[in-house]
Amino acid sequence: MSPPETLVDKLDSPWLGVVLGVAAVLGMLTVNVLFLVWLERKVSAWIQRRMGPTEVGPFGLFQTLADMLKLLSKQLITPRHVDKPLYHLAPLVVFVPVVAAASLFPFSAGLVLQDLDIGLVLVFAFGGLAFVGIFMAGWGSNNKYALLGAMRSVAQNISYEIPLILASLSVVLMSGTMNLAKITALQSERGYWFIVLQPVAAVIYFIAALAETNRAPFDIPEAESELVAGFHTEYSGMRFALFFFAEYSNVFIVSMVATVLFLGGWSGPLLPGPVWFFLKVYALVGLTMWVRWTFPRLRFDQLMSFCWVVLTPLAILNLLITAFVARLV
Amino acid sequence: MDPNYAPYVSVLACSIFVLGLGAVILILNYMLGPRRPTREKGIPYESGDEPHSKPRQRFSVKFYMTAILFLVFDLEVVFIYPWASKYSDWLKDDAFAGIAFGGMMVFVAVLTLGLVYEWKRGAMEWE
Amino acid sequence: MGFEQILFWLLALGVIVTSALVVLPPGGKNPLYGALLLIVSFFFMSGLYVLLFAHTMAVLQILVYAGAIMVLFTFVIMLLNLSKKELGDETRTIAKGVGVVAVVALAVKTALVIETQTLNIPAKPLPAGFGGVDAIADTLFHNYLVPFELTGVLLLVAVIGAVVLAKRTL
Amino acid sequence: MNPVSDVAARAAEAAAPVAHSIPLYWFLVVAVVLFAIGSAGVLARRNALTVLMSVEIMLNAVNLAFLAFAREWGNMHGHVVTFFVIAVAAAEAAIGLALVLGLFRHKKSVNLDELTALRN
Numbered sequence A: 001m002s003p004p005e006t007l008v009d010k011l012d013s014p015w016l017g018v019v020l021g022v023a024a025v026l027g028m029l030t031v032n033v034l035f036l037v038w039l040e041r042k043v044s045a046w047i048q049r050r051m052g053p054t055e056v057g058p059f060g061l062f063q064t065l066a067d068m069l070k071l072l073s074k075q076l077i078t079p080r081h082v083d084k085p086l087y088h089l090a091p092l093v094v095f096v097p098v099v100a101a102a103s104l105f106p107f108s109a110g111l112v113l114q115d116l117d118i119g120l121v122l123v124f125a126f127g128g129l130a131f132v133g134i135f136m137a138g139w140g141s142n143n144k145y146a147l148l149g150a151m152r153s154v155a156q157n158i159s160y161e162i163p164l165i166l167a168s169l170s171v172v173l174m175s176g177t178m179n180l181a182k183i184t185a186l187q188s189e190r191g192y193w194f195i196v197l198q199p200v201a202a203v204i205y206f207i208a209a210l211a212e213t214n215r216a217p218f219d220i221p222e223a224e225s226e227l228v229a230g231f232h233t234e235y236s237g238m239r240f241a242l243f244f245f246a247e248y249s250n251v252f253i254v255s256m257v258a259t260v261l262f263l264g265g266w267s268g269p270l271l272p273g274p275v276w277f278f279l280k281v282y283a284l285v286g287l288t289m290w291v292r293w294t295f296p297r298l299r300f301d302q303l304m305s306f307c308w309v310v311l312t313p314l315a316i317l318n319l320l321i322t323a324f325v326a327r328l329v
Numbered sequence B: 001m002d003p004n005y006a007p008y009v010s011v012l013a014c015s016i017f018v019l020g021l022g023a024v025i026l027i028l029n030y031m032l033g034p035r036r037p038t039r040e041k042g043i044p045y046e047s048g049d050e051p052h053s054k055p056r057q058r059f060s061v062k063f064y065m066t067a068i069l070f071l072v073f074d075l076e077v078v079f080i081y082p083w084a085s086k087y088s089d090w091l092k093d094d095a096f097a098g099i100a101f102g103g104m105m106v107f108v109a110v111l112t113l114g115l116v117y118e119w120k121r122g123a124m125e126w127e
Numbered sequence C: 001m002g003f004e005q006i007l008f009w010l011l012a013l014g015v016i017v018t019s020a021l022v023v024l025p026p027g028g029k030n031p032l033y034g035a036l037l038l039i040v041s042f043f044f045m046s047g048l049y050v051l052l053f054a055h056t057m058a059v060l061q062i063l064v065y066a067g068a069i070m071v072l073f074t075f076v077i078m079l080l081n082l083s084k085k086e087l088g089d090e091t092r093t094i095a096k097g098v099g100v101v102a103v104v105a106l107a108v109k110t111a112l113v114i115e116t117q118t119l120n121i122p123a124k125p126l127p128a129g130f131g132g133v134d135a136i137a138d139t140l141f142h143n144y145l146v147p148f149e150l151t152g153v154l155l156l157v158a159v160i161g162a163v164v165l166a167k168r169t170l
Numbered sequence D: 001m002n003p004v005s006d007v008a009a010r011a012a013e014a015a016a017p018v019a020h021s022i023p024l025y026w027f028l029v030v031a032v033v034l035f036a037i038g039s040a041g042v043l044a045r046r047n048a049l050t051v052l053m054s055v056e057i058m059l060n061a062v063n064l065a066f067l068a069f070a071r072e073w074g075n076m077h078g079h080v081v082t083f084f085v086i087a088v089a090a091a092e093a094a095i096g097l098a099l100v101l102g103l104f105r106h107k108k109s110v111n112l113d114e115l116t117a118l119r120n
Helices: A014-047 A063-072 A084-102 A119-128 A130-140 A144-175 A180-190 A199-212 A237-262 A273-292 A300-328 B006-032 B062-090 B094-120 C003-023 C031-051 C055-080 C094-118 C133-143 C145-168 D003-015 D024-044 D048-073 D077-107
Strands: none
Touching (some): A014 A273, A063 A237, A084 C031, A119 A144, A119 A180, A130 A144, A180 A237, A199 A237, A199 A273, B062 B094, B062 C055, B062 D077, B094 C145, C031 C055, C055 D077, D024 D048
16 A cells, blocks of 8 residues: 655655646656757658658657747737637646646656556546536637537547557556556566557557647547647747647657556666666557557547447457456466 | 645645746746737737638537547546456455456447447547 | 645635526526636636546547537527516515525534545555456446447437427427 | 465554544544535526536445545445445536537527426
């Protein structure tokens, strides 16, 4: 029951620990998101035989930072007839759960801000909260594309959450714990990654995660050719930036969950823990980018029936077979 | 503070901190950015056209069907959480392992019937 | 007052105020505000659960109530997209007034009764792992296996009923 | 659990009732207040959606009471009952909202006072 020593325990004052820890997690997330956006632009450019950003910094590395500063000095346009409380609070409601979820991950042995017995459930609980902010943005904006985008976005998010969680529960079944640090330690101890025993769950998780993060081929909610920009059409300046930040953080978070569940988290030979952790996360992120710029977009009805008719039954079946096999051996 | 809930208080503190930070960012943007509202900036964005229907239409009942399915499967998942995390311990007790497996099997089978029913009724066909 | 007591009163105040606002305006006037305020009240509520060492239930509360049941509410609110007229006028009748006064009186009386009745209960020490997932799993599958299966049947009935009701008069 | 340790455990329990820093009574008062808010909403409001939300508030108040007593008795039964209450609340919301949809289609309103088909 007693959790291992965490960052917070090592400091004299728990409050100072929390503030420093959150600042560290937020800094980590910001740096990674800035890098991720740059990477996305470079990867897409590479796939489409373009150059991508080249101007700011070496290889255009500071392009996103410059974009961030630009957005900070832009006008915050509030359209007429918006539902004021909903419209103004929506970016914050989307932003907070994402960072809170990111603070639960173990980056190395003992390097974890909040070590919870049910960390995995809490990550999914925070992920499920995204719908509140999306609804508020879509409804508050007084724009038909924003509202339709929000409805589609929420319908898709909630649908794909089911196979996502069911796939990760197959791993929980084998590890017997939902503590993210313990799941990692177990894989390090046993000397194999859970993807070896749960390849089907890993594939289901990956597909569902693409849909959860609204990325192509599942990016119907923000299909720019039919819905402008989806639920954040009417947002400008830093309000837009917060949505954008949350979106890329989500990509990062689902990759971190996959790393912990299927790829052994920080465990690996020679290199220190955090290096392994981020290497694996970026391998997964790279895969999602490759998929995004390669596959065409699905239709909304295909999207929904694929989830409920194919993915969810498959995930349930995989879970039950895992339980059955675990009984036999 | 009790070690049982200290980490949760820390999660709470973390959320409040991030909320404050987000608010500060928005206020900063409000102070730094220009404020020159015009009529055109205020109309709902429809790629340059004047909006020509009310923004808040009614939606298909299919969305409700999806939400029902999600609700039921979310509850299924919630019941599987404790089961999955305890299952490997139960396997050591031969007498109980069968009950644990069979019990969850029946539960999942019953809920899958709901999925099949909704599918057969065509609730999942988006036209 | 210690830190825990202060936290308790903050959370209690939060849950009571937000719940009251669900029923009173603005929540009572506009169901969408009501639904969002209800979500906020669930957060305060799960904070109270944590203070009761029920951390697993606190997380599941957020997962199911805030994350699933309220999705249903907001979906229906947006599906209907009600105008003022469709929401209907709130009539103020004497019967309602009497009802509300009776409820308040009953609540005050109950609060007074439980004060005298519960002071004598000696609190038992908490076993190891209290409130954790494993403890819930053990109690659920050892003591409540039949109710668990019946819950599955209840949910099946709910799906079928909801589909029939919502599809029939489309 | 063998009888000897069982006896020992019981003796330990009887000997040392723990004092929680937040008494049971406080939680129960909050639960009572919430239940009153919920039932007042059910009685006074005529908008079907608000009535359903008031029912959710009442169920939450009950959950709080269950969990408070679970801590007091030091066993997990209250938690499991809360589990079931959450499941029942979900089923109730699904059916209740389907009824609201049906009501709206028939009457173009979600006001419960319009439901007079069975009167007279």
